[in-house]
Amino acid sequence: xxxxxxxxxxxxxxxxRDLFWRQGWAxxxxxxxxxxxxxxxxxxxxxxxxxxxxxxxxLDKYAEDGAGxxxxxxxxxxxxxxxxxxxxxxxxxxxxxxKACMLSKTLLELQAHRNPxxxxxxxxxxxxxEQFAALFAQMQQDGEIAPEHDPKSLARRYQSxxxxxxxxxxxxxxxxxxxxxxxxxxxxxx
Amino acid sequence: xxxxxxxxxxxxxxxxRDLFWRQGWAxxxxxxxxxxxxxxxxxxxxxxxxxxxxxxxxLDKYAEDGAGxxxxxxxxxxxxxxxxxxxxxxxxxxxxxxKACMLSKTLLELQAHRNPxxxxxxxxxxxxxEQFAALFAQMQQDGEIAPEHDPKSLARRYQSxxxxxxxxxxxxxxxxxxxxxxxxxxxxxx
DNA sequence: GGGTTTTTTGAGCGATCACTCAAGTATATA
DNA sequence: TATATACTTGAGTGATCGCTCAAAAAACCC
Numbered sequence: 001x002x003x004x005x006x007x008x009x010x011x012x013x014x015x016x017r018d019l020f021w022r023q024g025w026a027x028x029x030x031x032x033x034x035x036x037x038x039x040x041x042x043x044x045x046x047x048x049x050x051x052x053x054x055x056x057x058x059l060d061k062y063a064e065d066g067a068g069x070x071x072x073x074x075x076x077x078x079x080x081x082x083x084x085x086x087x088x089x090x091x092x093x094x095x096x097x098x099k100a101c102m103l104s105k106t107l108l109e110l111q112a113h114r115n116p117x118x119x120x121x122x123x124x125x126x127x128x129x130e131q132f133a134a135l136f137a138q139m140q141q142d143g144e145i146a147p148e149h150d151p152k153s154l155a156r157r158y159q160s161x162x163x164x165x166x167x168x169x170x171x172x173x174x175x176x177x178x179x180x181x182x183x184x185x186x187x188x189x190x
Numbered sequence: 191x192x193x194x195x196x197x198x199x200x201x202x203x204x205x206x207r208d209l210f211w212r213q214g215w216a217x218x219x220x221x222x223x224x225x226x227x228x229x230x231x232x233x234x235x236x237x238x239x240x241x242x243x244x245x246x247x248x249l250d251k252y253a254e255d256g257a258g259x260x261x262x263x264x265x266x267x268x269x270x271x272x273x274x275x276x277x278x279x280x281x282x283x284x285x286x287x288x289k290a291c292m293l294s295k296t297l298l299e300l301q302a303h304r305n306p307x308x309x310x311x312x313x314x315x316x317x318x319x320e321q322f323a324a325l326f327a328q329m330q331q332d333g334e335i336a337p338e339h340d341p342k343s344l345a346r347r348y349q350s351x352x353x354x355x356x357x358x359x360x361x362x363x364x365x366x367x368x369x370x371x372x373x374x375x376x377x378x379x380x
Numbered sequence: 381g382g383g384t385t386t387t388t389t390g391a392g393c394g395a396t397c398a399c400t401c402a403a404g405t406a407t408a409t410a
Numbered sequence: 411t412a413t414a415t416a417c418t419t420g421a422g423t424g425a426t427c428g429c430t431c432a433a434a435a436a437a438c439c440c
Contacts, residue, residue, distance in 0.1 A: 005387070006436095023302045026216030030428055040389050041429065047387095051428065098302065104357050105298050108290050111360055112213045122361050153368065156358070160369050164354020167294050168346070170301055171312050178343065179350050195417065220398055230419050231399065237417095241398065 009047070012037050017058035022097035024109050025055060025117065055117055062102045063124035067131060079135040080144050084187055087162060087180035091169040099169035099176070101162075103128075129159045145190040154190070161186075199237070202227050207248035212287035214299050215245060215307065245307055252292045253314035257321060269325040270334050274377055277352060277370035281359040289359035289366070291352075293318075319349045335380040344380070351376075 019036050020028055030051060034044060048054040069089070073082035091099050098105070103121040110118035133155035139145045145154075161183045169176035209226050210218055220241060224234060238244040259279070263272035281289050288295070293311040300308035323345035329335045335344075351373045359366035 024216075024299055026214075027299065027303060029426080031426090042390075042431075043388055045429065100298050107360060108295050108357065109214055109217065109299055112288065113217060119362075122363075125361060126363065156364065157369060157372055160354040160358040161351065162354070163357045164350040164352070167298065167353045167357065168350040170297060171315060172309075173312075173316065174346065179347060182347055219396080221396090232401075232420075233418055235399065 005047070007037070007039070007047075012039075012047070013054075013057055013061055016054050017061050017102075018097040020055055020058050021062065021102040021105070024105055025115075026109065052117065056120060059102065059106060059117065059120060059124065063127070067128065070131060074135065079139050079142075080187065083132070083135060083158065084184040087165055087183045088177065090162065090166060091176050091180060100166045104163050104166070125159065129155045132158050145187075149190060158183075195237070197227070197229070197237075202229075202237070203244075203247055203251055206244050207251050207292075208287040210245055210248050211252065211292040211295070214295055215305075216299065242307065246310060249292065249296060249307065249310060249314065253317070257318065260318075260321060264325065269329045269332075270377065273322070273325060273348065274374040277355055277373045278367065280352065280356055281366050281370060290356045294353050294356070315349065319345045322348050335377075339380060348373075 015036050016033060019032060023032065028051075030041065030044070033051070033054070034040065037044065039047070048057070070082060070086060073085055073089070076082075077085065090101075103125050106121040107118050107125070110121075133151045136145065136149070136151035136154045136158075140147060140149065140151060165176060165179050165183060168174050168179055205226050206223060209222060213222065218241075220231065220234070223241070223244070224230065227234065229237070238247070260272060260276060263275055263279070266272075267275065280291075293315050296311040297308050297315070300311075323341045326335065326339070326341035326344045326348075330337060330339065330341060355366060355369050355373060358364050358369055
């Protein structure tokens with residue numbers, strides 16, 4: 001009986017994620033969203049409820065996609081090669097709306113006001129780190145890295161290096177690829 | 191003949207810097223500033239001209255203080271010890287309004303809109319990096335690190351590590367001191 | 381085509397944004 | 411004490427914020 005929506009919801013979410021990723025929470029107004037999504041306020045609120053609700057969905061999609069890309073990399077090349085390639089992959093994608101990580105941007109912007117979105121970003125970062133830790137643990141089982149290391153510590157440091165890399169990549173006049181290479185080479189010494 | 195201002199300008203700037211550092215650009219309203227500085231709008235605009243002008247002053251003060259703290263550390267303990275202590279120092283100060291670096295927060299928040307404040311933060315980061323590079327160069331001259339390293343590359347990586355550390359320190363449930371320790375220990379291997 | 385249901389539209393809501401300015405107040409010199 | 415010269419005050423500016431809702435338009439059923 002009813003009419004169907006004009007837009008593909010999944011693509012709307014992707015476009016919103018890219019806009020939020022680039023411009024941040026406060027830097028993205030509803031006018032910006034309306035322009036990018038080609039929706040009037042009424043449709044927007046019927047579809048997503050609020051700016052905050054859409055940001056949450058976008059953040060989750062961002063984290064999910066990131067985890068998926070890492071999983072694919074592991075599937076294709078194994079844990080060690082995946083972790084060595086991941087830094088370069090994180091900053092090289094031309095189509096990405098920003099070099100820096102959306103999770104860290106959200107955390108830094110909203111943490112001070114105790115916005116739930118910051119906690120959500122923090123939780124996603126922790127989940128990433130656990131994914132890294134699992135890979136380090138497997139590498140240890142496989143004898144690829146020395147047994148005296150603590151996988152969780154390695155993951156924490158790797159995550160920190162990655163976040164630093166992606167902030168650096170946002171700067172002008174910095175060869176971030178060189179940093180990515182150094183992070184990858186650092187894994188050889190484990 | 192005239193009346194003197196009620197407030198000490200230097201302390202006003204420090205308080206504004208702390209608020210901007212903690213809450214970011216968009217996260218800090220004029221109401222917030224009025225409350226913290228105990229100034230009414232009229233006084234505020236007479237003293238600083240605009241929110242943007244004050245943020246710029248605050249950003250410069252932040253960078254200046256950071257450079258000063260590093261210089262003191264070098265003065266007291268020499269380049270190597272200074273660089274080894276600096277990471278821990280950057281995240282341990284209880285009175286600091288945030289763990290993350292105000293320069294990187296500003297860069298990440300405002301870069302997308304090409305706000306001049308982002309460029310200014312970027313320039314400050316570059317000046318920091320040059321300070322690091324000079325220290326690495328001196329350490330090389332003194333034979334403290336191997337001669338095959340490029341001081342500029344070391345500085346770039348050190349800066350990246352520092353930025354990552356300070357984002358990590360903002361997260362909950364992360365032992366950032368452990369990361370700081372690892373960064374310091376990394377300098378031993380040069 | 382008629383009727384039902386859903387989506388789309390866009391003017392406009394109250395709240396907040398950064399900011400202004402005329403009036404009031406305090407401190408200096410004369 | 412009188413006057414001049416700041417500084418402080420705070421109501422109020424227009425613009426923009428996220429968001430609402432009644433009406434118009436479109437897609438489905440029979």
